[in-house]
Amino acid sequence: MSDDLKIVGLLCNWCCYGGADTAGTARMQYSPNIRIIRVMCSGRINPSMIFKAFQEGADGVFVGGCHIGDCHYDAGNYKWSRRSKIVEDILEEFGIEKERFRHEWISASEGEKFQRTMEEFHKTLTKLGPLELE
Amino acid sequence: MSYVLAKSQNNEILEAGECGGAVTSILKYLLDEGLVDGVLALSPQDDVYDAFPVFVTDSEDLLKTAGSYHCAPTMIGDLVQKYFIDKKVAFTVKPCDMRAVEELITRHKINRDNIYMIGLNCGGTVSPVSGRKMIDLFYEANPDDVVSEEIDKGQFIIELADGSEEAVKIHDLENEGYGRRNNCQRCDVKIPRKANIACGNWGAEDGWTFIEINDEKGQELIDGAKKAGILETKSPSDAAVEGRSKVENIMIKMAKKNQDATYPTVSEMTEWSRCISCYACRDVCPICWCFENCELNKPYFKDEANIPPVPIAFQGVRLSHMSFSCVDCGQCDDVCPMDIPVSLIFDKLQKKYYDRKKKQSYEVI
Ligand SMILES: Cc1cc2nc3c(=O)[nH]c(=O)nc-3n(C[C@H](O)[C@H](O)[C@H](O)COP(=O)(O)OP(=O)(O)OC[C@H]3O[C@@H](n4cnc5c(N)ncnc54)[C@H](O)[C@@H]3O)c2cc1C
Ligand code: SF4
Ligand code: SF4
Ligand code: SF4
Ligand code: FES
Numbered sequence: 001m002s003d004d005l006k007i008v009g010l011l012c013n014w015c016c017y018g019g020a021d022t023a024g025t026a027r028m029q030y031s032p033n034i035r036i037i038r039v040m041c042s043g044r045i046n047p048s049m050i051f052k053a054f055q056e057g058a059d060g061v062f063v064g065g066c067h068i069g070d071c072h073y074d075a076g077n078y079k080w081s082r083r084s085k086i087v088e089d090i091l092e093e094f095g096i097e098k099e100r101f102r103h104e105w106i107s108a109s110e111g112e113k114f115q116r117t118m119e120e121f122h123k124t125l126t127k128l129g130p131l132e133l134e
Numbered sequence: 135m136s137y138v139l140a141k142s143q144n145n146e147i148l149e150a151g152e153c154g155g156a157v158t159s160i161l162k163y164l165l166d167e168g169l170v171d172g173v174l175a176l177s178p179q180d181d182v183y184d185a186f187p188v189f190v191t192d193s194e195d196l197l198k199t200a201g202s203y204h205c206a207p208t209m210i211g212d213l214v215q216k217y218f219i220d221k222k223v224a225f226t227v228k229p230c231d232m233r234a235v236e237e238l239i240t241r242h243k244i245n246r247d248n249i250y251m252i253g254l255n256c257g258g259t260v261s262p263v264s265g266r267k268m269i270d271l272f273y274e275a276n277p278d279d280v281v282s283e284e285i286d287k288g289q290f291i292i293e294l295a296d297g298s299e300e301a302v303k304i305h306d307l308e309n310e311g312y313g314r315r316n317n318c319q320r321c322d323v324k325i326p327r328k329a330n331i332a333c334g335n336w337g338a339e340d341g342w343t344f345i346e347i348n349d350e351k352g353q354e355l356i357d358g359a360k361k362a363g364i365l366e367t368k369s370p371s372d373a374a375v376e377g378r379s380k381v382e383n384i385m386i387k388m389a390k391k392n393q394d395a396t397y398p399t400v401s402e403m404t405e406w407s408r409c410i411s412c413y414a415c416r417d418v419c420p421i422c423w424c425f426e427n428c429e430l431n432k433p434y435f436k437d438e439a440n441i442p443p444v445p446i447a448f449q450g451v452r453l454s455h456m457s458f459s460c461v462d463c464g465q466c467d468d469v470c471p472m473d474i475p476v477s478l479i480f481d482k483l484q485k486k487y488y489d490r491k492k493k494q495s496y497e498v499i
Contacts, residue, residue, distance in 0.1 A: 047454035048429055055447040089486050090453050093402045093479070094446045133444060 005125050007034040007118075008053040009062040012042045014072040016064025018108025028115040031122040034062065041065070042103075043076020047087045054096060054133065060125045063103035064114070070107065077105065099124050100131060137375055138356060138367040139342040140333075150200035152282070153335050156343035156365060157226060157252055158200040160331075163359040164224045164250060165193040174210060174218070174225035175199035182280055183262040187213060204260050204283045209465065211235040212420040215243040224250035228259075229323040233461035234420035236328055243423050250355065253329030253348070255336060257285035257385060258314030258321070261468070268312040273300045284335070285314075287381075317464030317477045320396065322389040324382050330355060337370055337378030344370060344378060397482045400475060406445040408472040411438075415466035415476045421456040429455070449479075457483040 011017040017038050023030065039045060042065030053061045063084070065077040080103070088098045102121050106113050142148040142155035144162070151158050164170045176185040177199050185203035187210065190196055210225050211234035227235060232253055238244045260268070266277040273292060282293045289301040290313060307313035325332045330352035331345050338344035345367075347353050359365035416422045416430070429435060430451055437443055457480045466476035 048435070048451045051446045051450045051454070052434065055444050085490060086454055086458060086483075086487055089483060089490070090450055090457075091446075093453075093483065094450055095403050096446065133446065 003033070003126070005031075005033045005059045005122065005130065006057060007060045007062055007121065007125065008058040009034045009036045009064065010039055010042075010045050010049065011036055011064040012066060012072075012077075013038055013040050015066035015070060015108055016042075016104075016106040016114070019064065019106040019110045019114040022108060022111030023114045024111075026111050028111055030115045030118040033122055033125075034118060041071065041073050041076035042080040043071065043073060043078075045080055045083075047083060047090065050087050050101060051090075054091075054100075054131065057131075059128075059131045060100045060102070060121060062117075062121055063101075064106050064117075065103070067105040067107055070105075096131065096133075097128055100128060135327075136347050136353075137337075137370050138345050138347065139338060139370050139374075140345050140356065140365055140367045141342050143364050143366055146197060147200060148341070150197050151343070152200070152202040153333075153338055154341055154343035155200060156345060157254070157333050158196055159364045160252060160355055160359050161190075161199075161224055161226075162193045162196050163362050163364050164355075165191070165196070167358070167362065169222070169358075170224045170250065171221045172218075172223055173199075174213060174223055176203050176205075176208060176226070178203055181266075181278060182282060183260070183265045183277070189218075201282070202254070202284075204258070204265075205262055209234075209418070209420055211238050211244070212423070214238070214249065215423060218248075219244065220248075222248050224252060226252045226254055227326055227329050228254050228256040229326045230256075230317075230321065230461050230463040232326040232329050233323065234463060237421055237459045237461065238423065241423065250351070251326075251329035252355075253326030253332035255325050255332060255334030256318075256321075257324065258318035260313070261315055264312055268307060272302050272307060272312065275300060286335075288384075315464050315467070316396075316475065317462050317467065317481065319392045320389055320478075320481060321462055322386050322393070324385045324389075334378075336381050337374040339374075344374070393485065396478060397485070400478050400482065402479055403445065405474045405479065406449055407442055408474055409442045409445070409448065410472060411441060411443045411448060412471060414469040414471065415474075416452060418465045418469045419456070420463065420465070421459045421461065422452070449476075453480065453483055456480075458487045460484040 050061050071077040084103050091098050104117050140154055140156035142159040147155040147158045161173045172189050172191045174189055177188040178185045184205050187208045210231040215238045239246050269275055269277040279295045280292045281295055284291045288304055290304050291301040293299050304313050327348050331347050333343050333345050416425050460480040462481040464477045470476055
């Protein structure tokens with residue numbers, strides 16, 4: 001399982017980060033390409049952070065937040081969800097496949113969903129290969 | 135919403151005004167009654183191709199601002215938010231200016247209670263340099279002899295000092311790369327309905343201004359100016375109202391056709407490869423009001439070593455901040471030293487985002 005694909009994962013403290021933790025404690029296997037950055041809420045993620053990650057060499061960027069209705073701060077994930085649309089729209093215009101950017105709602109108990117999502121995302125990125133920015 | 139034809143009761147204004155001098159009269163009424171601290175309008179410079187915004191506080195000075203100047207836009211919204219935030223001001227807006235002001239109101243940069251927005255319908259503007267060239271090439275006239283320009287029935291018409299008129303089809307001009315600025319060719323907002331009133335020559339008889347009253351404040355303006363004895367009004371005929379809406383629809387259709395033709399052809403990455411990160415497009419943009427504290431200047435994005443800058447970390451960031459609010463004023467194209475069609479790219483994304491919003495009504499996934 002050694003390849004150079006780099007995934008930057010921005011995970012909210014209250015749900016998805018917990019999900020990753022659950023996957024870890026349960027020793028669920030998934031590709032080790034993800035570099036996790038913990039944020040307090042998906043609502044504090046802005047598109048610039050995604051772009052910065054790509055600029056710095058990420059091949060894929062993953063955002064994980066609480067399920068709709070479960071956000072610790074009420075509506076942060078809803079706001080993020082809207083923002084994510086323009087990220088997709090913009091990436092396309094810059095020759096970055098929008099599949100390189102993914103977001104999911106994963107709760108702290110959903111270790112298995114975290115594992116599955118990482119495996120899927122890794123597979124997608126393997127197909128796409130490393131990102132070459134012009 | 136209702137319609138009136140209006141005409142100035144002041145002969146000098148009627149003479150100097152583009153149509154019925156209604157706009158200048160209403161501005162004079164606002165100043166004379168002390169309803170505003172000042173008025174922002176345009177004052178022509180050396181020729182009809184160029185005009186500067188001026189802040190008028192004495193209604194005597196309004197006369198030299200009367201008339202229509204088909205030059206590039208003038209950042210009216212930006213000026214109001216920068217210099218007149220605490221003042222009561224009235225100003226004229228084309229639809230793009232109106233949209234910029236609306237965006238700035240949303241961002242709490244302009245207080246709606248402090249302003250009067252006098253809208254001007256707009257068929258398009260012409261860049262000063264290419265405008266002069268165009269007169270020379272297509273009209274075989276001396277650009278300095280032109281006293282006014284007008285767009286009507288698909289033609290670009292100029293009036294010369296001796297009173298004669300010359301007309302050329304807009305299509306013919308624009309096919310050759312002249313005519314209206316590129317963003318104006320795409321612009322599908324022709325009547326500024328979020329201004330208090332929208333004034334124009336469409337549907338107007340000679341010597342009158344056709345006014346669409348958009349809100350209560352607009353109605354108060356007309357009533358007040360009439361009461362002050364500076365404006366007279368009458369009702370337009372049904373045929374005039376219908377004719378006006380027909381022209382509007384034709385213009386919008388033309389714009390949509392242009393959008394369909396230009397959006398797919400722009401190759402963003404090729405265009406951005408010429409960028410020299412001069413920030414001129416950002417500094418001029420009315421929506422980028424926060425440029426003094428711009429994210430692009432933060433240490434984590436500032437990248438002076440790279441020319442061109444990594445597009446996603448430069449224009450990508452700007453696009454993500456404000457493209458959904460782009461008002462397609464085209465000022466970024468005007469200032470780009472590398473002739474990058476910046477507004478086309480921003481406007482395209484604005485439409486893409488907006489269309490998706492319409493289709494999916496933002497379903498949360
Ligand atoms: C670029 C442009 C295109 C237009 N195209 C159409 C059209 O296609 N159809 C239509 O029905 N009407 C159009 N109009 C509106 C029309 O030309 C008249 O401005 C309007 O009917 C008001 O006439 P008036 O005699 O009452 O105005 P006036 O009394 O002459 O006052 C006009 C006011 O507008 C200000 N002004 C002039 N040029 C500009 C500018 N570029 N930006 C902001 N303020 C300005 C002047 O300083 C003045 O205060 C256009 C106007 C402009 C400026
Ligand atoms: S991006 Fe360009 S066209 Fe859009 S609002 Fe800003 S200056 Fe105007
Ligand atoms: S790019 Fe963003 S931060 Fe910079 S001026 Fe524009 S909107 Fe403000
Ligand atoms: S004005 Fe042109 S060259 Fe300057 S930063 Fe904008 S796109 Fe780049
Ligand atoms: S706290 Fe998890 S998305 Fe807001």
